[in-house]
Amino acid sequence: MLPVVSHPEADEELEAAAQWYEQRQPELGETFLRDFEATLQRVIKNPQRWRLIQGNNRKLNFSRFPYAIVFSIESETIFIKAVMHLHRRPFYWKNRQ
Secondary structure, three states: OOOEEEOHHHHHHHHHHHHHHHHHOOOHHHHHHHHHHHHHHHHHHOHHHOOEEEOOEEEEEOOOOOEEEEEEEEOOEEEEEEEEEOOOOOOOOOOOO
16 A cells, blocks of 8 residues: 655645535535545555546546545655646646645
8 A cells, every 4th residue: 555645735625625515514524524535545545546637647536526636656655636626727736746
């Protein structure tokens, strides 16, 4: 199993989205975070399986929310570049290292 490192902006995106959902409905933010964790476990289990979207970047959509984890595999590490809303600004994350 490869270790996971997250870009600081991806962490901020995750937190902001969870807060937004929590403000809309109690417990929905927690549901969002559980969906993120389930998606992340799928990435960790088989990172090469998921679709290439640009260069060596891959994307896996959440099951219940319009979000995806964008990641690459670098030096035997899964690097999370973005927790991306699927209907906003595609590829805004492409310059993240």
